[in-house]
Amino acid sequence: MTYSFVVSIARKPGLSDPEGTTTHKALNDLGFAGVTHVAFGRTISVSLDAVSLDAARTQVEAMCEKLLANPVMETYAIEATP
Amino acid sequence: MTYSFVVSIARKPGLSDPEGTTTHKALNDLGFAGVTHVAFGRTISVSLDAVSLDAARTQVEAMCEKLLANPVMETYAIEATP
């Protein structure tokens, strides 16, 4: 069976987020005055063959730990998609 | 009131995704043999002050059209977050 997931990766709070900061400023410049916070993140959609949803999720967790996220500066969340 | 949204931005189908392809290969090299597809996307979390949820959403839509997404290459979806 093929299972699909979306991994959402966010910058740890407190670490600098130049994309977020710059976009925040650009939005203000464009006249969106009420914006109070902007943060950038990434998503990685992964589909994989596995024997069960649980087995698939375990694998995706391993991918995140090993490769997809950097624990020094990022947190991640995994969500199964239909 | 402050409202928060997550804008999810995906590359239009058919476009090549070198990051996805390269990461796919890397996952295979790492022993995740069952991976069948990897695709990259971005998220932008935006918080803003507005008079109502609807007004806030309308603004975020305008931000996407004007700045956040690249209509030539990307599609976006807006989701309110608590």
Added chain:
Amino acid sequence: MTTPRVPDHIRLGMTDDEYQIIVEILGREPLDAELAMYSVMWSEHCSYKSSRTHLARFTSDQPWVVVGPGENAGVVDLGDGWLAALRIESHNHPTYVEPYQGAATGVGGILRDIFTMGARPVALWDPLRFGPLDEPHNRYLFEGAVSGIAGYGNAVGVPTLGGEVEFADRFSKNPLVNVMALGILKREQLVLSAASGEGNLAILLGNATGRDGIGGASILASASFEEGDEEKRPSVQVGDPFEEKKLIEACLELYDRGLVVAIQDLGAAGISCATSEIAGNGGMGMEVDLDKVHLREGDMTPGEILMSESQERMLAVVTPENEADVLAVARKWEIDASTIGVITRGPDLVVYSKGELVCEVPAASLADDAPRYDRPSQRPGYLDEAWAEEPQIPIGLDAGDVLRTLLDDPAIGDRSWIFRQYDHMLFLNTVIAPGHDGSLLRIKGTKKGVAVSTDGDSLRIYLDPRRGSARIVFESALNVAVTGAAPYALVDNLNFGNPEVPGVMWQFIESVEGLAWACEELDVPVVGGNVSFYNQTDGVDIYPSPVVGMLGFCDPMPEHPPRLDRAREDMTVWLVGEDARHDFAASAYDRIINNNLGGRPVDVDGGEARRVIAAAVMLAYETPLLHDISIGGLAVALAEISIISGVGMTIEGVSGRELFDETPLRFIAVTHADRLDTDEPHRRIGTIGGNTLDFGEAGVLSVAEATDIWRNALSGRMAGRSTESTQRSPDA
């Protein structure tokens, strides 16, 4: 009522006559895939059908030319077995659609032209034309294009050593992105794109083939192919510099080990173009099996596979004995490779898909039998009116004030906002970096140096295509000469409007005439070029914008080539060249201060050009600082010296008018000595020192203020005010 179906060839932009030629060649009606192939190969872009007749005007028979126009890149001899390969290309339309990817894929394409010849690409240049930066959308396009060039060039590992830029209204909806590349190789590494050897194999290297590309698209979506495919076909191509980097290294290893017979990059019309050209060039044929092509998406039609313009692909012809080694090299560099065809005695290109014949055409006919047009031309009406608008230049102008305004022009002020984003140091060859007149590279292991300058002058050329075009050749020659390099070879990129407009065709022909004449005067061969027509939006043609890339060569290279940061207290400032001749047509003064575009640029003398350029080359070996005078005239050139060296100067006996005059073929020398060793006319105009640009009666400006204005002209306009988009495509 039913609307009559528009014939396929018309939808593909072909005329009935052109269709008839195809029928004659084949002796039958073309199959869909065949028609799509002819339509792209015979398009203006690929076949040069409107320009070919005129391009014959260029000469390239100098003995140091190894490969002239026609191949993927021109090649010249630098002595002792060293060769240089150079080429220029445009990526104008894709940049308007998506600036980052459009510009990025332009870089990728030009690099493939260089390493196709066996050369390692060592440097890039990027002539640009955009609309005025006070428009947010123009800033968005400009910012995107520059970061696309940076994103691709830096990551692929080829330094970008300069370029040039102009901003004008007519480029708002039709920006120009030209890219020039230089490669260096040893003679034994030279490879050409002519297949030989019946039974040899064609191997496709690099990226998987996807639905990228526009050419032939409409017919591929027609009934005989799958309905609805258009939806899936992206309008943008995404560059992958990483794939290209691996492809470069893999190809260079193939050449080093002598494993390829011929090689060709995949550009417009993808596999169909590359297979037909490589076979046709060698007078051979080829049999191709599309089932062997490695695909990005499984469900592609044969036509889509044939016509796909997926980036970062090469087609190599190899002997069967070497096939295994070639595939092993590909594996080592982690690129995909598949053997898709075999060379036949010809003359046909025969293509199968799932056992079915989809194409059988004489290989050479796609390239060689393209129609040629001698389109009507007529001197456009605007000229008389424009020439009558003589620039008005007051005698008593205040040079300080004028300079304040000119230095704030984004095409005159500091361009480092652009080139700081480009790796311009990789390979440790950059002796003169961007920010000077020409960039100078050393060739390691020799005493040789090569310099390049790219130049254009759209508005002056609009006022006089012939004189204006000749002048950009001389300007680029002088730009390389002040680094010590003598003009050696030239490539040109002819960006024009719609050639079916007689006025545009006239501009084109005049321009070619001017370029060709100037090159002959300097004995510089034109070793390659590119034509970009149909730069027209809403019925408005762009300003005629030929751009040249001049390669200069020196052996030995000066030990201390002149630099703009070498002015020191008490040095003497010289003006070299003939006296100013009141040249203000399309000058910065007239355009920016008077807000006028009129008058006629002065003519230039070939003999004078030769002498001045030779004098600059001579002086470059013994002078700390040389700087050619171009946009903004003497005043801007002097200000640049003061700003970059961080020291003022006192200038005497130069009138305000003369300070802003743009009479060509003049340059500044700054020396320790009180004499200048040259036979060219020269006069002492001042002394370095203090902290002002002191023009005597003509005016004064502090170096600090000049510096501030100059540094912010471009960066200030781009900083924080470019609010349309900040998204970044994958890069660096």
Added chain:
Amino acid sequence: MTIAVIVYPGTNCEHDIVHALDLAGADSELVWHRDTDLAGADGIVLPGGFAHGDYLRTGAIARFSPIMEAIAQLAHEGVPTIGVCNGFQILCEAGLLPGAFVANRGLKFICAPTHVRVESIDSVLTRGAYIGQVLRLPLNSYEGNYVADDINKIESEGDVTLRYCNAGGSIDVSANPNGSTNSIAAVASTSRNVVGIMPHPERACEEILGSSDGMVLLEGFIASTEMPLS
């Protein structure tokens, strides 16, 4: 004595490093990332470039190259190991150095000369320099903005080796080209034999290229391969 210069797909400064090491009198050898053996290497350089296109995260994929195990082992044994630019990013991803990198403040690639001040001289890279020495070195990166979740520890243990400064040696925001935390330009491991540096010393190895300040660092590194840190 040989210095191993590691080449990943996408690396592009390997020949420049070899050239500079050669000028400084050291032998070096290119080692492909699929190799697994570094026997006999007296020093290791991870050069700049765009390993694996810098896709996913800069250095993230390179960290899993087959050669990395050998690098980690030698690094633990004390073999002098430096990463320049992308090499620094890889060493961080591999956990051989603390911290990580994000995009430059300003979201622009920067290729320009910068000044750095020497903060410590107990590392294999800075042993030939003096504290407070100002060097002019070219920077060339998009993700040169150093971050760490344990920045205080890095500071208190004296791991910071170089900081961006102005030409006179003072450190302030305007002299920080990319927003790097505490203006950090180079960091050393606790054992001081592994050092990452964001600017390119090899691009400042000859006067004709504008500066030879990088030689102080490369010569110190070469000396370390001959004579261990005391």
